[in-house]
Amino acid sequence: MNPLLTRTTLQGLFVILGLLFANYSFAEKADQDKPVILEAEKVSVNDVKQVYDLNGQVLLIKGSIVVTGEDGHITVDPQGYEFVDVVGTPEAVASFRQRREGLADEFMQGRGAQVTYDAKSEFLTLTGDASLKRLLNMQMIDQLKGWQIEYDDVKQYYRVVPPKDAKPEDLPLARAILSPRRKATLEK
Template sequence: MMPSFPSWFLTCLLALPAWTVHAEKADRDKPMNVEADALRYDDARKLSLFTGQVVLTKGTILIRGATVEIRQDDQGYQYGVVKAEPGKLAYFRQKREGVDETIEGEGDTIDYDGRLDTVKFIGQAQLRRYQGAKLNDEFNAGLIVYNNLTDVFTLDGAPAVGAPGSTGQPGAPAGRVRAMLTPKSDPALAPAPATSTPMRSSPELNDAKR
């Protein structure tokens, strides 16, 4: 078993370029902070593996999971895989650039591809889009792919008959997808956006191990 490291040590030790998502360009210049029970860093492979109640923040990005693996290829693109604890879902959240909108998603596994600039929510996949504090759109499926460059969502049912579909509310059965879409209103008639965006409760870094 690897020894646990204090969170400040993980923050200083992590030398890989930032996990960035096109949705909020300012995030790429923000420091990355990670807290976990343990870290295995492979300099030759440019790979960092955090394990044990991992909480990662970087600008508007928040990631939670049992393990978070971050690697970088020779061209400088970053890739990340977040896996959930048994009975739970991995979590991802980020603000979209230039609009008062936030993307929030969960799945058994979350896979980020820096080259393609896509985020995949795999297994019991759920994705929500908030405008200010209001839930606008909600998606449930076996697999959800969000393309940050085109702002296109792709939903697929569970990959095999009998495999679990989404457990979101109201959820979708295996092999099916479910979506709730809110009509877009005229911005000139819309009320002023809320000043805060209450999402699902997220533990503070210092509370992540409780």
């Protein structure tokens, strides 16, 4: 292993790869005005505090956003924005899917042991053997894999973060497959 490739250097490399991965469409803006549909084996609602706890086979739908997992916690702020935290199981990981603004068949799709999504800042975090794909017409355009993936939809920024206890011999801790921007643009 090259001693010049420290964890900090690799994190910087993956931030750069993330910037290359970004495109210029944003999350579906119509999702903001859609109702939240919750399904689970057990749902606990505190309407005064705007807190919802879900247990067992969680399904959350809000417009084009679909989040699944085993257990979930949702908090709604005074402006009506949701903060979603869903965990999966070893057998069934948590997942997130959202249609992108603009092209009719462009989606962001991710999975991991835990999915958190802040609707106000449009910030998605996938943790634990995470993967994130950008799909166009159900074909993968770009893909990231790693221990933790952060995606800021407003800033069009991706970041793959290795575990804190990662060792140089564990590398590579992240992988990116990026389509050439020209080709991806022409196919749109």
